[in-house]
Amino acid sequence: MLDVKICGLSTFEAIDAAIARGASHLGFVFFEKSPRHVDLAEMAELVDYVQGRAQTVAVTVDPSDDLLARLAGDVGVDWLQLHGSETERRVAEAKAKTGLKVMKALPIAGIDDLDRIEPYRSVTDAILLDSKRPQGSNLPGGNGLSFDWRLLTALDRDVPFMLSGGLDSDNVEEAVRIARPAGLDISSGVESAPGIKDIGRINRFFDALERARETDVQGEDQS
Numbered sequence: 226m227l228d229v230k231i232c233g234l235s236t237f238e239a240i241d242a243a244i245a246r247g248a249s250h251l252g253f254v255f256f257e258k259s260p261r262h263v264d265l266a267e268m269a270e271l272v273d274y275v276q277g278r279a280q281t282v283a284v285t286v287d288p289s290d291d292l293l294a295r296l297a298g299d300v301g302v303d304w305l306q307l308h309g310s311e312t313e314r315r316v317a318e319a320k321a322k323t324g325l326k327v328m329k330a331l332p333i334a335g336i337d338d339l340d341r342i343e344p345y346r347s348v349t350d351a352i353l354l355d356s357k358r359p360q361g362s363n364l365p366g367g368n369g370l371s372f373d374w375r376l377l378t379a380l381d382r383d384v385p386f387m388l389s390g391g392l393d394s395d396n397v398e399e400a401v402r403i404a405r406p407a408g409l410d411i412s413s414g415v416e417s418a419p420g421i422k423d424i425g426r427i428n429r430f431f432d433a434l435e436r437a438r439e440t441d442v443q444g445e446d447q448s
């Protein structure tokens with residue numbers, strides 16, 4: 226069973242829709258330049274609303290110690306997602322300071338980028354592979370762009386990762402077939418406009434994922 230993280234949530238309605246369809250993780254973005262930004266009070270309210278029905282993830286970019294303390298204390302999320310240029314040392318420090326589970330996002334554009342995964346494996350609870358920030362964008366994530374998933378076939382199979390970047394109901398089946406991720410992370414692909422989650426698109430994404438699972442099971446039965 227794949228983990229599924231729906232990222233950039235800001236309404237109770239979208240949280241309920243994601244949970245109803247089986248999302249394992251819900252992401253809340255703390256990054257002021259993002260159309261998905263929620264402040265700490267809003268994030269605390271959203272996390273409280275989840276009431277343990279899914280894992281909650283605070284998405285941050287090079288967070289300060291003060292922000293880390295507030296996310297762990299006042300907001301009370303389950304996970305930190307580090308989506309900036311955090312070194313392995315800073316990731317380990319963030320985990321030790323907060324006691325939270327940590328997911329490090331790494332941008333992938335070419336085969337050499339896969340070498341960046343190994344040093345983070347011992348200091349994180351999950352690795353998220355995303356596309357690189359395109360020129361002109363001021364967002365390190367949530368750009369709705371995918372990378373070449375075939376690069377990931379070169380990865381050692383015992384490296385579990387979440388696949389991210391430009392996923393939607395039209396391409397998720399192909400993405401899962403090629404990349405064989407442990408989990409999926411999606412934001413723009415379930416929106417009607419940047420920052421506006423669309424319940425119909427959330428449902429269509431999970432429908433497509435169910436079809437992908439059925440095809441996979443049928444394929445296994447025939448082999």
Ligand SMILES: O=C(O)c1ccccc1NCC(=O)[C@H](O)[C@H](O)COP(=O)(O)O
Binds near residue numbers: 232254284366410
């Ligand atoms: O989504 C944002 O606006 C964002 C801003 C700053 C840092 C990270 C951000 N998103 C991180 C995510 O986990 C997204 O779900 C991931 O990049 C995939 O996004 P998309 O390609 O839009 O599905």
